[in-house]
Amino acid sequence: MKTRIHAAEIDDPSMVDEEEIRQSPFWDWDFAFDAFPDIFMAFVEVTLLVTVIGSLVAAVLGLVIAILIMVLPKPLAWVVRWVANFIRMTPIVVQLIFVFWAFVWMDALTIGIIVFGVHYATYMSEVYRAGIESVPKGQWEATTALSMSAGRIWRKVVIPQALRSTVPSLGNYAISMFKDTPFLLVIGVAEMVTVAGERGAPVFRTTEVYTIAGLLFLAASYPTAVLINRLEKRLAYAH
Amino acid sequence: MEFFEDWPQYFEVAINWSDRLLAGLWTTVQLTLFGGLLAFVIAVTLGLLAGSPNRWLRIPARILIEFFRGVSLVVLLFWLMFVLPQIWMRNPDLPFRDLVYNTFLLGVIALGLNYGAYGAEAVRASLTTVSSGQWEATTALSMSWSHKMRRIIFPQAWALMLPSLANLWVHLLKGSAIAYIMPFVSDFTAELNQLRRPTDIWFSHAFIGLVVYFILALILTVIMQTLEARAKHKLGRGPSLREILSPAPKAVMAEGSAVTVTDPPQDPAGPDSASAKTEGGVRR
Amino acid sequence: MPTPTDAAGIDTEAAASSSPPDTPVIEFVDVEKSFGSNVVLKDLNFQVAQGERVTLIGPSGSGKTTILRLVMTLEELTGGYIYIDGEPLTHENRDGKRVPVSKKEQKKLRTRIGMVFQQFNLFPNMTVLENIIEAPIHVLGQTKKDAIAKAHSLLDQVGLPDKADAHPSSLSGGQQQRVAIARALAMDPEILLLDEVTSALDPEVVDDVLNILRQVADTTNVTMLIVTHEMGFARDVSHKVMMFDGGHVVEEGPPDKIFTNPEQERTRKFLSAVLGH
Numbered sequence: 001m002k003t004r005i006h007a008a009e010i011d012d013p014s015m016v017d018e019e020e021i022r023q024s025p026f027w028d029w030d031f032a033f034d035a036f037p038d039i040f041m042a043f044v045e046v047t048l049l050v051t052v053i054g055s056l057v058a059a060v061l062g063l064v065i066a067i068l069i070m071v072l073p074k075p076l077a078w079v080v081r082w083v084a085n086f087i088r089m090t091p092i093v094v095q096l097i098f099v100f101w102a103f104v105w106m107d108a109l110t111i112g113i114i115v116f117g118v119h120y121a122t123y124m125s126e127v128y129r130a131g132i133e134s135v136p137k138g139q140w141e142a143t144t145a146l147s148m149s150a151g152r153i154w155r156k157v158v159i160p161q162a163l164r165s166t167v168p169s170l171g172n173y174a175i176s177m178f179k180d181t182p183f184l185l186v187i188g189v190a191e192m193v194t195v196a197g198e199r200g201a202p203v204f205r206t207t208e209v210y211t212i213a214g215l216l217f218l219a220a221s222y223p224t225a226v227l228i229n230r231l232e233k234r235l236a237y238a239h
Numbered sequence: 240m241e242f243f244e245d246w247p248q249y250f251e252v253a254i255n256w257s258d259r260l261l262a263g264l265w266t267t268v269q270l271t272l273f274g275g276l277l278a279f280v281i282a283v284t285l286g287l288l289a290g291s292p293n294r295w296l297r298i299p300a301r302i303l304i305e306f307f308r309g310v311s312l313v314v315l316l317f318w319l320m321f322v323l324p325q326i327w328m329r330n331p332d333l334p335f336r337d338l339v340y341n342t343f344l345l346g347v348i349a350l351g352l353n354y355g356a357y358g359a360e361a362v363r364a365s366l367t368t369v370s371s372g373q374w375e376a377t378t379a380l381s382m383s384w385s386h387k388m389r390r391i392i393f394p395q396a397w398a399l400m401l402p403s404l405a406n407l408w409v410h411l412l413k414g415s416a417i418a419y420i421m422p423f424v425s426d427f428t429a430e431l432n433q434l435r436r437p438t439d440i441w442f443s444h445a446f447i448g449l450v451v452y453f454i455l456a457l458i459l460t461v462i463m464q465t466l467e468a469r470a471k472h473k474l475g476r477g478p479s480l481r482e483i484l485s486p487a488p489k490a491v492m493a494e495g496s497a498v499t500v501t502d503p504p505q506d507p508a509g510p511d512s513a514s515a516k517t518e519g520g521v522r523r
Numbered sequence: 524m525p526t527p528t529d530a531a532g533i534d535t536e537a538a539a540s541s542s543p544p545d546t547p548v549i550e551f552v553d554v555e556k557s558f559g560s561n562v563v564l565k566d567l568n569f570q571v572a573q574g575e576r577v578t579l580i581g582p583s584g585s586g587k588t589t590i591l592r593l594v595m596t597l598e599e600l601t602g603g604y605i606y607i608d609g610e611p612l613t614h615e616n617r618d619g620k621r622v623p624v625s626k627k628e629q630k631k632l633r634t635r636i637g638m639v640f641q642q643f644n645l646f647p648n649m650t651v652l653e654n655i656i657e658a659p660i661h662v663l664g665q666t667k668k669d670a671i672a673k674a675h676s677l678l679d680q681v682g683l684p685d686k687a688d689a690h691p692s693s694l695s696g697g698q699q700q701r702v703a704i705a706r707a708l709a710m711d712p713e714i715l716l717l718d719e720v721t722s723a724l725d726p727e728v729v730d731d732v733l734n735i736l737r738q739v740a741d742t743t744n745v746t747m748l749i750v751t752h753e754m755g756f757a758r759d760v761s762h763k764v765m766m767f768d769g770g771h772v773v774e775e776g777p778p779d780k781i782f783t784n785p786e787q788e789r790t791r792k793f794l795s796a797v798l799g800h
Binding site for chain 3: 475476
């Protein structure tokens with residue numbers, strides 16, 4: 001039977017005890033150090049996990065979608081394309097809730113990984129499509145001239161060339177996905193922001209926990225983005 | 240398959256709840272419009288500052304941009320909702336006390352800051368994409384910075400930044416769904432979620448909800464493509480709006496009307512946005 | 524064809540202008556320009572007198588375009604001084620110290636300089652007329668009525684009287700360049716910089732544009748600094764030709780002498796390459 005307890009119930013901020021807050025410091029280092037390990041563990045165990053596996057799903061499924069759109073007969077390719085557009089242009093939050101209640105037997109974390117993976121696969125498919133289209137015509141002609149089979153052309157020539165240029169985009173989408181992971185709180189996954197809230201709520205201390213969560217997002221995404229940018233420049237020069 | 244047997248019930252429930260769903264839809268539209276407006280103002284302001292030759296303007300703008308797009312939207316939302324009001328709790332005499340408890344307003348601000356920071360990068364990148372010849376011509380005519388920005392550079396960058404801004408607006412619409420977790424914000428997702436109570440086959444309504452969001456996203460895309468076509472026509476590229484909307488569309492129509500996909504927001508220090516690829520400057 | 528005496532004649536006319544008669548309009552003193560470690564110009568010294576028309580020739584990469592761009596402040600001067608009417612353009616020499624001049628002073632000097640670019644650089648978001656009147660109204664503070672009247676007479680002069688309301692994208696390259704010349708002249712520049720203005724044009728319209736510039740040269744005493752590959756044009760309009768190579772002046776002199784009887788082997792080689800004999 002469908003027995004799910006809905007997770008996202010946020011306290012009304014005006015309901016808190018103002019007097020208590022007024023008497024406590026704005027920032028409490030002891031509490032910050034105390035809460036940090038739990039938040040960090042949630043960061044590693046859930047946020048990073050979803051990001052890494054979700055990105056892998058997106059990378060593989062995106063390629064599948066891109067190839068399907070290119071090789072399927074027109075009407076079918078059109079259907080695949082618009083399903084992808086549909087997924088891409090609708091909110092992850094609603095998708096999460098939808099899948100959460102549609103597949104009640106499934107574990108919420110798994111749902112999270114699938115939804116993020118599929119959602120970003122629809123973005124990645126466009127990147128691959130552009131990558132495949134950017135393989136020079138001469139390459140196709142050369143393979144034809146060598147009488148290579150279609151499967152071989154794809155495996156040996158087109159995909160390796162298309163993949164190279166898509167690495168930076170995959171990285172950028174991984175960062176986007178990373179910053180979207182707090183949406184998981186709507187299906188009750190104990191990701192970083194949820195855990196931060198749970199640590200702060202009982203003692204009416206929110207400043208430290210949400211600041212830590214925000215800084216962890218910054219600390220992980222900014223250097224990664226800088227690295228991806230460098231990689232992208234290097235790939236651009238290599239051409 | 241209960242899914243198909245239950246269809247009549249879905250519609251019955253949806254119709255009974257139509258008032259609330261429409262009210263929720265209206266809230267979502269408002270979040271998208273006001274959030275989009277704020278994001279646009281922030282994007283242009285920070286984008287211009289980040290593209291300024293003066294480092295005392297440029298560096299603070301860069302820090303703000305990286306900060307507001309680096310922290311997640313949800314963190315920003317919670318920060319505004321739980322941490323910001325503490326300043327007023329500690330200083331009860333500060334003005335605008337009611338505003339910091341207005342969760343709808345906080346939602347608009349969070350959406351505006353987050354997507355505005357992404358937009359700022361698009362604005363900055365599109366300014367640099369305006370061909371160097373145009374910048375040089377303004378120098379040769381001794382135009383001041385504000386003059387050349389207002390009359391020459393920005394109008395040209397506008398056509399280049401619109402596709403990125405269109406993507407971001409759709410992202411903002413999608414992101415606005417998270418506002419339903421805030422108390423007193425009954426957006427479309429919140430009302431959909433309430434539908435779960437009278438029926439145990441809620442997921443099909445969530446699907447209807449997805450379709451509604453999809454249609455909203457398509458509408459935003461069409462609006463932005465219209466703006467883009469107009470902007471391009473003003474630069475002497477592409478047909479005028481009247482030509483596009485004329486009953487006998489020409490070949491160009493196919494290109495202009497195809498609903499293109501959205502890119503996710505570019506990330507800190509990410510590539511100089513898709514707009515960098517579009518052509519710039521004068522026709523040769 | 525102008526002769527050196529013409530130039531001298533114009534020099535005396537210059538007494539009417541605000542600066543002392545013998546102050547050069549453009550003066551380069553020990554100018555040095557490098558892009559990173561790549562030195563493009565070094566120890567460059569030359570003067571251009573009021574009303575003088577000087578053509579810079581030389582192989583590509585010899586730094587001639589850089590000279591124009593330095594005068595227009597499109598490039599940053601890395602060493603030495605440039606004076607316009609005796610006033611420092613970017614840096615001044617204060618007791619041997621190289622001090623940047625204020626932006627305000629620089630802007631004031633810059634309004635006396637106009638430039639026509641290889642790629643025209645018309646503003647695509649404005650009509651031809653708007654392109655021409657934009658700066659006179661908003662930079663020089665002319666009234667709209669005056670600016671429009673002047674723009675129309677300039678459009679007559681460049682042979683495009685009926686194109687005022689056209690958009691640049693609807694014009695041919697030659698027409699765009701003629702508008703660009705009108706736009707530069709609308710600012711009443713004391714100095715006009717012409718940077719390979721015909722290089723991007725189809726061969727059959729090159730003469731139209733050059734004839735307009737010849738006419739400008741004949742009817743005004745605007746000082747011109749010209750970079751061109753059109754040797755015939757250079758010969759017709761300039762008082763002085765400077766041959767550049769590797770950032771140095773190889774040879775300079777009146778066009779008749781440079782083109783018919785150059786002293787330097789390097790000049791001879793260059794000319795025979797471009798003239799094809």
